[in-house]
Amino acid sequence: QSALTQPASVSGSPGQSITISCTGSSSDVGTYDLVSWYQQSPGKAPKLMIFEVNKRPSGVSNRFSGSKSANTASLTISGLQAEDESDYYCCSYAGSDNWVFGGGTKVTVL
Amino acid sequence: QVQLVESGGGLVKPGGSLRLSCAASGFIFSDFYMAWIRQAPGKGLEWISYITPTSSHTNYADSVEGRFTISRDNGKNSFYLQMNSLRGEDTAVYYCARVDVTRASFDYWGQGILVSVSS
Numbered sequence: 300q301s302a303l304t305q306p307a308s309v310s311g312s313p314g315q316s317i318t319i320s321c322t323g324s325s326s327d328v329g330t331y332d333l334v335s336w337y338q339q340s341p342g343k344a345p346k347l348m349i350f351e352v353n354k355r356p357s358g359v360s361n362r363f364s365g366s367k368s369a370n371t372a373s374l375t376i377s378g379l380q381a382e383d384e385s386d387y388y389c390c391s392y393a394g395s396d397n398w399v400f401g402g403g404t405k406v407t408v409l
Numbered sequence: 410q411v412q413l414v415e416s417g418g419g420l421v422k423p424g425g426s427l428r429l430s431c432a433a434s435g436f437i438f439s440d441f442y443m444a445w446i447r448q449a450p451g452k453g454l455e456w457i458s459y460i461t462p463t464s465s466h467t468n469y470a471d472s473v474e475g476r477f478t479i480s481r482d483n484g485k486n487s488f489y490l491q492m493n494s495l496r497g498e499d500t501a502v503y504y505c506a507r508v509d510v511t512r513a514s515f516d517y518w519g520q521g522i523l524v525s526v527s528s
Contacts, residue, residue, distance in 0.1 A: 333513035392513035
């Protein structure tokens with residue numbers, strides 16, 4: 300499978316909202332409502348932020364939300380805070396017990 | 410609390426072998442699918458393998474199929490990645506992760522361990 304496509308970087312000022320896109324295909328994002336998002340700070344392990352397109356694990360701020368349209372999923376961070384500065388990766392189930400990740404997006408808080 | 414700890418990484422020559430281990434605690438290990446995910450230096454994440462709770466089924470990414478083997482020992486709360494015929498492009502931080510199979514997501518991750526393939 301080919302990696303999902305994410306913008307290399309997205310930036311915003313504190314308090315603003317930003318959206319990260321994640322484009323796949325009809326074999327993954329377009330077929331399965333099984334998109335997840337992960338936050339990774341430098342030198343740290345990834346942390347699950349969103350699963351099943353738009354659901355948050357316990358303890359994840361409601362400033363993080365997810366959505367999907369056709370072959371593209373999105374992660375929106377509202378009320379941007381300095382602590383949100385990290386890399387973000389999308390991931391989709393791709394059928395036949397396979398998963399595919401995106402290339403990652405670096406979020407910068409200006 | 411859930412804890413996953415990798416071990417066994419290091420420097421290996423091209424063509425060589427290495428076995429990674431992941432020790433799990435804080436949950437009923439034998440109930441869960443488990444997976445290995447890697448990240449090459451400065452690159453994104455790549456899912457490479459998963460294993461079912463009873464080892465009845467495994468799967469691999471095309472990039473490692475035929476060279477890597479995943480296994481587990483539920484009595485030791487551990488699972489493993491045997492890596493053979495290693496190549497330079499296998500250089501990466503390797504993460505073990507717990508799979509939430511109904512949600513097809515990776516809900517807990519280890520801290521990662523570096524594997525470097527170089528002559």
